[in-house]
Amino acid sequence: DMSRFAARTVSKLVRAIEQSEGAGATVRRSIGTPQLRNYSPFLMLDHFSVKVGAGFPDHPHRGQETVTYMLDGAMQHEDFAGHAGKIETGDLQWMTAGKGIMHAEMPCPRPDGKPNVGLQLWVDLPSDYKLDEPQYQEHRDKDIPRAKNDKVEVKVISGEALNADGSITKSPVRNRVGVWFLDVRIQPGGKLEQRIPFGWNTFLYTLTGKPHIAGKQVEPYHTIVLGREGDGVAAENSGEEEVRFVIIAGQPLDGQRCVQYGPFVGDSEEFIYQAFMDYQGQTNGFERAKGWNSKIGG
Numbered sequence: 091d092m093s094r095f096a097a098r099t100v101s102k103l104v105r106a107i108e109q110s111e112g113a114g115a116t117v118r119r120s121i122g123t124p125q126l127r128n129y130s131p132f133l134m135l136d137h138f139s140v141k142v143g144a145g146f147p148d149h150p151h152r153g154q155e156t157v158t159y160m161l162d163g164a165m166q167h168e169d170f171a172g173h174a175g176k177i178e179t180g181d182l183q184w185m186t187a188g189k190g191i192m193h194a195e196m197p198c199p200r201p202d203g204k205p206n207v208g209l210q211l212w213v214d215l216p217s218d219y220k221l222d223e224p225q226y227q228e229h230r231d232k233d234i235p236r237a238k239n240d241k242v243e244v245k246v247i248s249g250e251a252l253n254a255d256g257s258i259t260k261s262p263v264r265n266r267v268g269v270w271f272l273d274v275r276i277q278p279g280g281k282l283e284q285r286i287p288f289g290w291n292t293f294l295y296t297l298t299g300k301p302h303i304a305g306k307q308v309e310p311y312h313t314i315v316l317g318r319e320g321d322g323v324a325a326e327n328s329g330e331e332e333v334r335f336v337i338i339a340g341q342p343l344d345g346q347r348c349v350q351y352g353p354f355v356g357d358s359e360e361f362i363y364q365a366f367m368d369y370q371g372q373t374n375g376f377e378r379a380k381g382w383n384s385k386i387g388g
């Protein structure tokens with residue numbers, strides 16, 4: 091029968107180029123470069139690579155969520171409230187900064203000297219959540235569900251995915267704003283038709299291999315912005331090696347302004363001004379910044 095799946099088309103294809111970030115770290119920035127801004131609710135996607143001696147020392151966040159997903163190696167984190175931990179390959183940290191977090195994110199030593207590599211996604215928050223208490227949702231690789239089909243595996247970091255038997259695999263992550271974050275591996279000869287909620291902004295970031303997305307072959311480290319019309323993502327692997335990419339889709343925060351100054355993300359200039367005053371004055375959620383220095387931040 092006629093396929094009832096209308097694939098969204100590729101509306102933008104941008105190679106992510108390495109740039110320096112933090113203290114001696116390098117990132118391939120996808121969303122968040124001049125060519126890829128204003129893609130609500132997404133603020134930034136960094137494909138980061140960092141070795142001991144470099145990292146992201148003590149810094150604040152307000153009014154946003156940061157999603158850190160490890161691809162290879164491990165990062166340690168420590169915040170001004172004493173919350174500390176380590177995320178290793180395949181693990182996830184979904185941090186809702188809300189009214190304010192100050193933390194450091196540093197690489198763990200690796201015996202093989204390889205860099206620690208992962209993805210960090212920054213998501214804007216609906217105004218009502220911007221000044222909420224901070225919250226962490228942390229999940230180990232083994233606890234993040236997968237939807238498996240013949241030659242396709244979809245690891246459901248956030249959101250949901252369909253199984254071959256028609257059942258739905260859902261992530262345990264609780265979202266303030268609708269966000270699907272899927273880590274997709276397709277074996278040679280495999281095909282995927284992944285439905286995406288109507289009207290959600292959707293992009294892909296390619297990691298390994300050269301998948302065909304909506305019929306177009308794409309190299310690694312490319313951001314693929316999809317058009318808004320259509321049922322979702324059509325992908326296939328017509329090569330000889332496994333292909334891997336992430337699909338990230340989000341409900342646009344329509345009607346809400348986004349005013350960003352680094353890690354402060356508000357809906358007005360006044361919000362940003364207040365964030366600065368609170369951070370400098372160590373008030374309104376930044377009290378614990380007073381005299382705080384992380385142990386891991388060097």
Ligand SMILES: Nc1ccc(F)c(C(=O)c2c[nH]c3ncc(Cl)cc23)c1F
Pocket residue numbers: 111112113117136138146149150158165195209210352353
């Ligand atoms: N300059 C600047 C200003 C504010 C920040 F929050 C950061 C920052 O912490 C990061 C930016 N990309 C990242 N990728 C991965 C990780 Cl673990 C952290 C970051 C930063 F670098």
Ligand SMILES: [Fe+3]
Pocket residue numbers: 146149151156193195
């Ligand atoms: Fe941070």
